[in-house]
Amino acid sequence: MNYQYKAINADGATVTGSVVADNVRAAGRMLRHQGLNVVDVSDEAERAASPNRRVRRPAPREVLTFMKQLCTLLESGVSLEETVESLSESAGHPFMARSFGDISAALRRGVSFSESLKTCGLPLPVYFQPLAQAGELTGKMARAMRDGVTQWEYDIQTANELRNALTYPVILVVSGIAAVLLIFALVVPRFVKLLDKAQGEVPLLARLVLGMGSFVNEHGAWLAGGAVAATAFALYAGVHPEMRRRVRDLLAQMPLLKTWILETEIGNWAAMLATLLENRVGILNALKLVQGYVRISSLRARLSHVSQSVRNGASLAGSLQEMAAITATGYNLIRVGERSGELPQMLRSLAALYTESGRNRMKRFLIILEPVAILIIGAVVGLIMGGIILAIMSANDISL
Numbered sequence: 001m002n003y004q005y006k007a008i009n010a011d012g013a014t015v016t017g018s019v020v021a022d023n024v025r026a027a028g029r030m031l032r033h034q035g036l037n038v039v040d041v042s043d044e045a046e047r048a049a050s051p052n053r054r055v056r057r058p059a060p061r062e063v064l065t066f067m068k069q070l071c072t073l074l075e076s077g078v079s080l081e082e083t084v085e086s087l088s089e090s091a092g093h094p095f096m097a098r099s100f101g102d103i104s105a106a107l108r109r110g111v112s113f114s115e116s117l118k119t120c121g122l123p124l125p126v127y128f129q130p131l132a133q134a135g136e137l138t139g140k141m142a143r144a145m146r147d148g149v150t151q152w153e154y155d156i157q158t159a160n161e162l163r164n165a166l167t168y169p170v171i172l173v174v175s176g177i178a179a180v181l182l183i184f185a186l187v188v189p190r191f192v193k194l195l196d197k198a199q200g201e202v203p204l205l206a207r208l209v210l211g212m213g214s215f216v217n218e219h220g221a222w223l224a225g226g227a228v229a230a231t232a233f234a235l236y237a238g239v240h241p242e243m244r245r246r247v248r249d250l251l252a253q254m255p256l257l258k259t260w261i262l263e264t265e266i267g268n269w270a271a272m273l274a275t276l277l278e279n280r281v282g283i284l285n286a287l288k289l290v291q292g293y294v295r296i297s298s299l300r301a302r303l304s305h306v307s308q309s310v311r312n313g314a315s316l317a318g319s320l321q322e323m324a325a326i327t328a329t330g331y332n333l334i335r336v337g338e339r340s341g342e343l344p345q346m347l348r349s350l351a352a353l354y355t356e357s358g359r360n361r362m363k364r365f366l367i368i369l370e371p372v373a374i375l376i377i378g379a380v381v382g383l384i385m386g387g388i389i390l391a392i393m394s395a396n397d398i399s400l
Contacts, residue, residue: 003027006098007036012105014039028089037085039101040094058093060156063123066096067149074142081107096122112136125152127272130289134279144279151275155268158355165362169369176377183384185220188213191388206394209387245297252296260361265296266326267354269303274347284311299325316343329353 005027006016015036021027024041031038066087073083084107088100099120106116114132117124128148135144191210216223236243252261269290276286287307294300302323309319317335320326330350337346 003041005031005036005038006040007031007038008101008105009037010035010108012109014105032089037101037104038089039098057123058095060123060152062093062096064149064152064156066100067124067145067152071142071146071149074145080113080141113141125155126293127151127276127289130276130281130285131279134276134281138280140279147275147279151272154271158264158268161359162362165366169366169373172370172377173373176373176380180377180380180384181216183381184213184216188384188388189217191391203387203390203394205383205387206391209384210391245295248295249297252298256365260358260365261296262299263354263361264358265294265299266330267351267358269294270330270347270354271351274344274351277344277347283316287316326350 003021003024004016004018006014009015019027019030021030027041028038031041070083070087073086074080078086081104084100084104088097088104099122102120103113103116106119107113112133114129114136117132118129125148128145131144131148132141135141138144188209191213248261251257272290272293273286276289277283281289284307287303287310291300291303291307294303302325305323306316306319306325309322310316314322315335315338317331317338320334321331330353333346333350333353334343337343
């Protein structure tokens with residue numbers, strides 16, 4: 001079969017062409033024997049059928065898997081150039097093969113690994129590039145990349161835990177709201193005529209329930225359109241960075257969620273700062289990097305002032321205390337770390353403390369949320385049924 005390929009030659013230039021082989025693997029072997037670093041190989045018929053096909057960007061978990069492989073190879077004593085070239089040849093994902101191929105070509109041109117990471121297009125967290133710089137300076141690239149992978153895996157795991165924990169309560173609340181709306185739209189309107197047949201004063205609850213059912217029945221199209229618009233806005237807010245930031249800032253101001261969200265952010269900040277400091281990244285550069293990773297605007301502004309104070313010669317603990325950025329326990333841990341020269345370890349302890357506190361708050365929140373949601377939904381359905389029964393009794397002039 002005829003295969004179209006894209007590869008990088010020994011000079012680092014990108015070359016394209018076609019090769020006849022039995023299968024994709026055979027085509028790749030032939031190209032490697034010619035001294036080419038394969039980026040992409042595809043069947044000519046497949047390419048002709050979809051000339052404008054777009055390469056799917058990998059999910060964070062997929063990229064994390066490749067970075068783990070990179071760490072494992074480096075820790076096994078394989079050189080950085082051979083590791084990157086091996087990953088570019090063995091990557092089954094076209095995007096990953098292309099990205100590692102770009103890194104390999106950049107290394108052959110004499111570009112540093114940290115600079116090639118910045119330009120290769122891999123969706124990596126911001127702290128990988130300074131960690132790579134630190135690994136180049138200290139000669140411990142494997143450890144630097146492993147620390148970055150560990151931190152990234154922790155970030156992904158924390159996000160997944162929160163998402164999984166909130167799945168059931170969200171389904172419960174959405175199902176309850178949908179059930180109430182269906183009752184108002186399909187059941188209650190059937191009893192609206194009972195108001196005209198009532199012989200005597202109709203109870204307030206019955207009038208409210210039947211009036212609401214009548215309103216939903218008359219304006220159902222508008223209400224459905226509003227629900228669709230609200231859903232579209234929620235989806236837009238979920239993917240738009242600025243809208244996500246505003247929603248996150250709003251949630252961070254709510255009394256029940258404020259402490260929980262801030263503790264989670266500070267825990268992530270402390271863990272990231274510890275990772276950078278452990279790899280010999282300067283504290284000023286580390287503070288600047290982790291400040292950009294904080295997602296709450298108010299906290300990020302306070303940490304910006306902290307960075308400026310440290311730049312002017314103040315201690316980290318004193319600057320944090322002056323800006324009221326963390327708790328008294330955090331100030332004490334950081335102060336002890338600065339005095340003893342064990343600041344990264346103290347930051348790790350602080351991150352663990354806040355992480356455990358955040359998890360406990362999440363558990364308590366979920367323990368309260370589920371029964372409260374069930375009680376509220378049950379109470380609403382009970383009131384609706386009670387209103388309907390009172391309307392039926394009034395229509396038949398039944399006295400209790």
